[in-house]
Amino acid sequence: MTRASRDSDKSPPEHNLSSSRLKSDGPEMRIIVPLQGVVQGRGGLVLGSLLPCALFYFLQLYLKSRNRPSQSRPSSPPPLSTPNDHISSPSSPSSASGSSIHRTLSRGLLSPRVHPSVSSRAAAIARPDEDSSYYVGLKRCREDAYHRVDNPEGILQLGLAENWLSQDLVLDWLEKKAHGALLGGERPDELNIMGLTTYQPFDGSNSLKIAVAGFMNQVMQGSVSFDPSQIVLTCGATPAMEILSFCIADQGNAFLVPSPYYPGWDRDIKWRTGVELVPVPCRSTDNFSISTAALERTYTQAKKRGLKIRAVLIANPTNPTGHVLSRETLIDLLDFVTEKNIHLISDEVFAGSIHGDQSKFVSVAEILESEGIDKTRVHIIYGLSKDLPLAGFRVGVIHSYNDTVIAASAKLARFSSISAPTQQLLTSMLSDMQFISDYLEVNQQRLRRMHSLFVVALKQLGIECANSNAGFYCWADMSRYIKSYSEKGERQLWEKLLTVAKVNMTPGLSCHCIEPGWFRCCFTTLTEEDIPLVVERIKRVTQGPK
Amino acid sequence: MVAKDYKPCVPLSAIATSSTHGEDSPYFAGWRAYDDDPYDAINNPSGVIQMGLAENQVSFDLFEKYLEEHQEVSNLVNGVASFRENALFQDYHGLNSFRKAMTSFMEEIRGGKVKFDSNRVVLTAGATAANELLTFIIANPGDALLVPTPYYPGFDRDLRWRTGVNIIPVNCYSSNNFQITKQALEDAYAKAEKANIPVKGLLITNPSNPLGTAITRPVLKEIFNFISTKNIHLISDEIYSGSVFSSEEFTSVAEMVQERGYYDAQRVHIVYSLSKDLGLPGFRVGAIYSYNDAVVTTARRMSSFTLVSSQTQKMLSPMLSDVNFTKNYIKTNRDRLKRRYEYVVERMRECGIECLHGNAGLFCWMNLKPLLEEATMEGELKLWEMILKDLKLDISPGSSCHCTEPGWFRVCFAKMNIKTLDVALARLTSFMEKRKKT
Numbered sequence: 001m002t003r004a005s006r007d008s009d010k011s012p013p014e015h016n017l018s019s020s021r022l023k024s025d026g027p028e029m030r031i032i033v034p035l036q037g038v039v040q041g042r043g044g045l046v047l048g049s050l051l052p053c054a055l056f057y058f059l060q061l062y063l064k065s066r067n068r069p070s071q072s073r074p075s076s077p078p079p080l081s082t083p084n085d086h087i088s089s090p091s092s093p094s095s096a097s098g099s100s101i102h103r104t105l106s107r108g109l110l111s112p113r114v115h116p117s118v119s120s121r122a123a124a125i126a127r128p129d130e131d132s133s134y135y136v137g138l139k140r141c142r143e144d145a146y147h148r149v150d151n152p153e154g155i156l157q158l159g160l161a162e163n164w165l166s167q168d169l170v171l172d173w174l175e176k177k178a179h180g181a182l183l184g185g186e187r188p189d190e191l192n193i194m195g196l197t198t199y200q201p202f203d204g205s206n207s208l209k210i211a212v213a214g215f216m217n218q219v220m221q222g223s224v225s226f227d228p229s230q231i232v233l234t235c236g237a238t239p240a241m242e243i244l245s246f247c248i249a250d251q252g253n254a255f256l257v258p259s260p261y262y263p264g265w266d267r268d269i270k271w272r273t274g275v276e277l278v279p280v281p282c283r284s285t286d287n288f289s290i291s292t293a294a295l296e297r298t299y300t301q302a303k304k305r306g307l308k309i310r311a312v313l314i315a316n317p318t319n320p321t322g323h324v325l326s327r328e329t330l331i332d333l334l335d336f337v338t339e340k341n342i343h344l345i346s347d348e349v350f351a352g353s354i355h356g357d358q359s360k361f362v363s364v365a366e367i368l369e370s371e372g373i374d375k376t377r378v379h380i381i382y383g384l385s386k387d388l389p390l391a392g393f394r395v396g397v398i399h400s401y402n403d404t405v406i407a408a409s410a411k412l413a414r415f416s417s418i419s420a421p422t423q424q425l426l427t428s429m430l431s432d433m434q435f436i437s438d439y440l441e442v443n444q445q446r447l448r449r450m451h452s453l454f455v456v457a458l459k460q461l462g463i464e465c466a467n468s469n470a471g472f473y474c475w476a477d478m479s480r481y482i483k484s485y486s487e488k489g490e491r492q493l494w495e496k497l498l499t500v501a502k503v504n505m506t507p508g509l510s511c512h513c514i515e516p517g518w519f520r521c522c523f524t525t526l527t528e529e530d531i532p533l534v535v536e537r538i539k540r541v542t543q544g545p546k
Numbered sequence: 547m548v549a550k551d552y553k554p555c556v557p558l559s560a561i562a563t564s565s566t567h568g569e570d571s572p573y574f575a576g577w578r579a580y581d582d583d584p585y586d587a588i589n590n591p592s593g594v595i596q597m598g599l600a601e602n603q604v605s606f607d608l609f610e611k612y613l614e615e616h617q618e619v620s621n622l623v624n625g626v627a628s629f630r631e632n633a634l635f636q637d638y639h640g641l642n643s644f645r646k647a648m649t650s651f652m653e654e655i656r657g658g659k660v661k662f663d664s665n666r667v668v669l670t671a672g673a674t675a676a677n678e679l680l681t682f683i684i685a686n687p688g689d690a691l692l693v694p695t696p697y698y699p700g701f702d703r704d705l706r707w708r709t710g711v712n713i714i715p716v717n718c719y720s721s722n723n724f725q726i727t728k729q730a731l732e733d734a735y736a737k738a739e740k741a742n743i744p745v746k747g748l749l750i751t752n753p754s755n756p757l758g759t760a761i762t763r764p765v766l767k768e769i770f771n772f773i774s775t776k777n778i779h780l781i782s783d784e785i786y787s788g789s790v791f792s793s794e795e796f797t798s799v800a801e802m803v804q805e806r807g808y809y810d811a812q813r814v815h816i817v818y819s820l821s822k823d824l825g826l827p828g829f830r831v832g833a834i835y836s837y838n839d840a841v842v843t844t845a846r847r848m849s850s851f852t853l854v855s856s857q858t859q860k861m862l863s864p865m866l867s868d869v870n871f872t873k874n875y876i877k878t879n880r881d882r883l884k885r886r887y888e889y890v891v892e893r894m895r896e897c898g899i900e901c902l903h904g905n906a907g908l909f910c911w912m913n914l915k916p917l918l919e920e921a922t923m924e925g926e927l928k929l930w931e932m933i934l935k936d937l938k939l940d941i942s943p944g945s946s947c948h949c950t951e952p953g954w955f956r957v958c959f960a961k962m963n964i965k966t967l968d969v970a971l972a973r974l975t976s977f978m979e980k981r982k983k984t
Contacts, residue, residue, distance in 0.1 A: 116746070116779045116813045122683040122844040193610060199601065199827045235671050235830070239851040246708060247562040251687075268850070272682055272708065310557075341556055377556040392856030394671075408562035412708070415675045419855035420828030 121272060133494055134159070134263035134510040141504040156526075156534055159504040161319065161472045163353070163524040165450060166443040167389045173435055178425060196420040203410035204233025208423045211430035212382075212397055218436055219352035219387055224366040232398040232409040233423075237349050237383030238268050239416035240396035244379055247408045248343045249275045249310040255345070256280050256298055256312045258290045260475075260511035260518070262319045262347075269313075278302050278309070279512040284477070287467055288321045290314070292332050299340065311343035312336065317350040317361065320511050320520035321475045322468030324359055330367045334378070343377045352387030352440055355447035356469020365399070375401035384426070386472070388439075393422050447472075447524070454523040457531050461542055472524035476505075479517025481542050490516040493541070500544065501537040561708060572930055573598065573699040573946035580940045587965065595970045598940040600755065600908045601961040602789065602825040604886060605879040609825065612865055638849050640669040644859035647866035648833055652818060654872045657793040660800040662835060668845040669859070671830040673785050673819035675852035677704050677749070680815055680834060683844050684779045685711045685746040691781075692716050692734050692748045694726045696911075696947035696954070698755045705749070714738050714745065717950050720913075723902060724757055726750070726765050731772045747779035748772070753786045753796065756947050756956035757911045758887070758904030760796045770802055770810075779813045788823025788876055790906040791884035803837060811837035820862070822908065823879065829858050883908065886959050886967070893971045897978035908960035912941075915953030917981070926952040937973045 137159045146154035204212075209228035216226050234240045249255065251274030257265065259279035269275055280298045282288040295312065302309055312333060316325040337344045346364040354361050368375050380399040385391035395418055398409050430436065451474070455465050458476055465474040482489035487509050494507040497519075508518035526534065576598040585593035639645070642664070649662035670676040685691060687710030693701060694716040705713060716734040718724040731748070738745045750769065753760040761769075773780045782799040790796040803811045816835040821827035831854055836842050865871060890910055891901045902911040918925040923945045930943040944954035959967055 116684070116777050118683055118838075118840055118844065119686045119689075119746075121686070122840070122848075193613065195828075197606065197609070197826050197828050198603075199599070235853055235855070236850075242851055247559055250559045250561070253559075267847075271848070272851075310559075343556060374556075394853050394855050402556075402558075404558055404562060408558070415671070415678055415704075415708075416852050417671055417830050419671070419830045419858040421861060422855040422857050425857065 132263060132266070132510050133491070133507050137494070137498060137504040137506065140498055144502070146502070153502065155498065155502045155504050156530070156537060157504050158473075158521045158523070158525070158534070159506045160525060161386070161522050162391065163386065163389050163443070163447075163472055165446040165524055166439065169439050169442060170389055170429075173429060173432070177428065177432075196424055200417070200420050200423070201410075202414040202417045204231070204413070204418060205420075205423050205427070207427045208233060208418070208430075211427045212395075214433070215430040215436060216351075216382060216397070216399075218433065219440065220361055220363050220366070223361075224363055224369060226365065226399060230399055230401060230406060232400075232406060232413050233418055234396040234398065234413050234416040235394035235418050236391075236416070237347070237381055237385060237396040238264070239413075240381050240383065240398045241265070241268050241345075241347065242271075242273065243409050243412045243416065244345060244381065244398050244400070244405070245269050245273045245275050246412060247405045248345075248379070249273065251275070252308070253310045254278050254302060254307045256295060256302070256309055257512075258282050258294075258312075258314060258318075260288070260320055260508055260513035261313075262315060263506065263510045265313070275310075276307060277313070278307065279514075281512075281514040282321075284466065284515055284518075287323070288318070288475070290325070290329055290333065292336055295333075295336055309340070309342055311345050313345045313347070315347040315350070316364065317348075317354065317470030319350065319471060320473060320506065320508075321466055322471035322473055323466075324354060324356070324361050324470050327362050327367065330362060330364050331371065334364070334367060334371070334373050337377055338373060341377075343379065345379050345381060347381040349381065349383050349386045350471045351382070353443075353447060353472060354470045355444060355451045357448070359469040361470070368401075377402070379405065390426070393426065394418060395422070395426060450523045450526070450528070453528060453531055454521070454526075457535050458521070458538075461535060461538055463538075463542075466518075473520045473522040476519050476521050477517060478519050479515070482517050485516055487516055493517070494519070496541050497538070501539075501541045503534065503537050564707075571699055571702075571946040572927065573942050576930075576934060576940035576942065579934055583938070585938070585966065585969075587969075591969075592938060594934070594938045594940050595966060595973075596940050596961060597958045597970060598942045598956075599961055600822065600956075600958050601827060602822055602879070602883075602908050603962070604825075604882045604960050605875060606825055608871075608875050608878060609865075612868075612871055616864065638668075638846050638853060640667070640854060641856065641859045641863060643867070644854075644863045645669065647863045648818070649835075650869070651866040651872055652787075652833075652835070654869065655788045655793075655823065655876055656796070656798050656800065660798060660804055662800065666835055666837065666842055668834040668836070668842060668849050669854045670832040670834060670849050671852040671854055672827075673783065673817050673821065673832040674700065674704050675849075676817045676819070676832040676834045677701070677781070677783065678707075678709065679845055679848050679852070680779075680781050680817065680836075680841075681705045681709045681711050682848065683841055684781075684815075685709065686744075687711065688743070689746045690714045690738050690743045692731065692738070692745055692778075694718055694730070694750060694754075696724070696756055696944055696949035698751060699942070699946045701749070711746075712743060714743070715948050716748075720902075720951055720954075723759070724754075724911075726761070726769065728768045728772065731768070735776060745776065745778055747781055749781040749783065751783040751786070752799070753784075753790055753906030755786060755907060756909060756942065756944075757902060758907035758909050759902065759911075760790050760906050763797050763802075766797055766799065766802055770799075770806070773813055774810055777813075779815065781815050781817060783817040785817065785819045785822050786907045787818070788879065789883055789908060791880055791887065792905065793880070795905050800835075808837065812841075813838065815841060824875075826862075829862070830854060831858065831862065883960060890957070890959050890967070890971065893975065897975045898982075899974075899978065902954075909956050909958040912955045912957050913953060914955050915951075918953050921952055923952050929953075930955070937977055939970055939973060 141155040141157045141159060144155050145151065146156045206228065209231045212233065213226040213228040213231060217224065234243060254276035257277045257279055259281055265277060269277060278298060280294050282290055299309055314333065317323060333344060344364065348363055351361050351363065364378055365380060368378055378401060382397035382399065384393065384395040400406050455474055458465060458474065462480065463476050463478055465476045468475060478493060479485065482493045490507050490509055497503050497505055506520040511520065580594045580596045583593045584590065585595045645664040645667045648667055649664045652662055653660060670679060681691065690712040691705060693713050695718055701713065705711060714734050714737060716726060716730045718726055718730060735745055748769065750761065769780065780799065784798055787796060787798060799814055800816060803814050814837050818835065819832040820829060834845050836845065887904060887910060894901060894912065898916065900913045904910060914929060915921065917929055919928060926943050926945055933939050933941060942956040945952065947956065
């Protein structure tokens with residue numbers, strides 16, 4: 001399978017000029033500045049822009065070869081100083097927060113003495129993600145992506161939880177039905193194109209809410225029905241999670257999060273809300289299941305530190321460990337949050353990606369209906385990026401029984417609304433229940449197959465995986481291959497996997513796992529043919545010199 | 547299991563329960579009144595006519611025609627590779643082709659006077675998100691942005707709600723046609739200083755909403771001097787730039803930055819969107835253009851919370867890059883808006899109502915002072931209520947835009963067809979006639 005080349009739509013490689021800091025009064029400027037002035041005076045905008053640019057470019061090359069700092073020219077818009085980075089990757093080390101390229105006037109050597117600051121929130125975000133191997137790995141993989149023909153020595157991507165196994169099914173549907181669905185007007189509830197262009201309800205159209213509620217019901221095999229009026233739609237599960245966090249916690253509050261957990265939460269939840277995440281460690285001896293005792297302990301410790309806990313945040317199915325939570329666990333969690341009078345957030349984005357035999361997904365919604373617990377503290381996050389391969393379309397869901405949360409989220413959704421034509425298209429697709437049913441069935445079969453092949457392959461390498469029955473990944477125990485049983489040892493193994501084996505896996509430390517040596521390996525971006533290659537690559541590390 | 551008599555009252559955040567969403571004003575109440583009783587030529591001819599929503603449908607036919615002639619635009623996918631790029635693609639850089647298409651369109655609007663670098667574009671789901679994002683980036687909770695009055699009522703919500711940032715108004719007056727003056731800027735800044743509130747930026751809307759005027763060059767120069775001296779950011783919301791009646795009358799801050807050789811440009815940021823000029827608010831396409839690298843990087847990451855659907859990007863990319871289409875669209879749109887504006891102003895003048903001399907936008911800034919019982923905010927609100935209840939017209943009172951002088955109203959004319967506009971104007975003019983007789 002040819003890995004999708006994203007090069008055509010990737011941002012262009014960083015220009016040489018822009019990777020360096022400018023000095024406002026270096027010797028180079030004294031040559032170039034008057035030159036530009038002269039050229040612009042006579043040659044007009046084109047010459048005035050091109051000639052200095054060209055001269056500058058050559059000057060840059062010369063200077064670079066002499067390994068000196070260099071500058072750039074202001075006659076065309078100043079190029080960026082940081083390499084463009086992917087959604088999951090950090091910025092380059094050359095980007096420092098709060099600073100920017102100095103520009104000089106052609107009529108003088110003035111430069112601003114002071115620069116406006118960015119906020120502390122921005123400064124924190126702009127910093128390179130040196131600490132998060134999750135993002136670093138994704139970035140390095142992007143920069144040197146494996147391609148069977150063009151880059152066979154490239155890095156194999158096992159760090160991205162995307163499902164490429166069943167895209168053909170969705171593609172087929174789109175090819176047949178997208179055009180009609182988009183321009184619409186065939187069904188009474190479909191808008192024509194004018195209806196799409198105008199302002200829509202910010203929290204999503206009613207038709208799409210109904211379709212999404214129906215889809216969630218289908219995904220969870222009819223075990224629970226969702227009320228569309230308790231749903232707020234957003235452009236992705238990422239904003240859904242953030243908006244919900246804004247609604248249930250204030251700045252400085254905290255959520256308890258059983259770990260290991262999805263690395264993205266550290267960014268998505270903490271950034272702008274100012275809410276802390278407090279990990280509740282789970283252990284391999286319990287197969288990483290959540291225990292009330294651990295919750296209690298962590299809660300008490302947090303309280304002692306003066307932290308106000310507002311919610312417990314779980315993923316079900318779990319990420320990165322990949323298992324469905326049992327009814328008992330869910331009931332225990334509900335008891336815990338009820339007793340503490342806090343919220344429970346259940347991120348159920350992988351609900352439709354169950355591959356275990358005999359495994360059935362139980363949503364927290366199902367428990368609520370049967371157990372008669374106060375529902376107003378329970379909220380579900382969902383989205384179409386996992387169970388359907390539609391991450392680019394941006395669809396996220398907040399489902400809450402709390403009317404105030406729904407009302408506030410619906411208002412906040414104005415910052416994160418789904419594009420109307422996308423809503424129209426998806427309403428059509430999700431309402432095609434036969435298609436969805438077929439898709440879910442075939443997709444599950446393919447997931448199951450890939451999962452078992454992959455687990456077997458890893459076993460042959462002596463790598464055992466935790467029992468998992470859901471998600472796109474295996475939670476692999478690579479501890480026997482780390483030199484020292486520590487975070488440092490794990491980091492070293494991760495580095496080796498990236499540089500020697502050229503395989504990107506997500507190390508447990510970026511998921512806040514307290515036991516070193518665990519790695520999340522996604523198998524859904526591979527084909528069966530790729531598996532032997534993955535094995536060969538990993539062997540470079542597991543069987544190579546230590 | 548939990549005891550049945552346990553009384554839960556699980557607390558929510560201050561943001562969820564506060565009223566900083568700023569939606570208590572008549573601006574929004576008018577919308578609700580419209581929603582409850584919307585005008586329809588056939589089914590509800592006595593319903594409320596919506597003139598409180600700045601939406602542009604005057605040039606929709608051009609967009610429709612484009613779609614008809616380019617069927618492939620709505621044919622979203624061609625092949626697995628393309629699908630993977632499209633449907634899976636969630637890179638916060640956005641599609642390269644789309645960013646280039648946006649800059650091409652923005653350059654076209656500015657008559658080719660400005661060059662934009664598509665690498666400096668950060669896509670957001672609408673200008674609402676773009677303004678909030680920039681506020682998060684340049685200011686901390688408790689800081690302030692200066693915003694000239696009258697301003698778009700949505701700013702009270704968009705700039706303040708989650709960010710915790712304050713708005714300090716820069717007061718403008720009818721005596722000089724509500725232009726921003728150096729004195730007004732200094733006064734506002736001094737006020738903030740006195741209250742110990744750090745000012746982090748100035749946010750201007752150019753062309754202005756609700757005034758419907760483009761900011762002149764001399765005023766822009768003052769603004770640039772002011773932000774440099776005070777070392778603050780400048781956000782220029784230029785979402786109506788394609789709705790200036792004549793391109794010569796619009797000066798983008800980008801032009802100023804370029805003319806100054808990009809000196810001190812790192813404090814300048816532009817907000818744009820396709821909601822007004824192209825009349826596509828439902829598509830949720832906004833953009834930040836910043837000359838500040840740290841802001842671009844941060845905005846890009848923060849845009850994870852507000853990405854534009856890849857399908858939408860793919861759909862619009864060819865259209866926005868099609869220079870023949872965009873040239874024609876921009877020109878036609880400008881002409882039609884200008885004619886509508888002049889039509890409305892003339893009809894109003896005939897019955898003794900004056901509007902601010904405008905040259906942009908989807909609305910008139912109408913002076914209804916003569917109709918006020920008393921020249922106060924209360925008097926204005928009374929008039930607004932009467933116009934809504936009796937004339938069934940939703941127009942926006944100046945007080946909801948923080949206008950310093952009572953009696954001004956923003957009247958939008960671009961969301962309706964000409965027949966409906968005539969009905970609306972007839973209601974106003976007949977009311978004026980009745981008043982003259984009494």
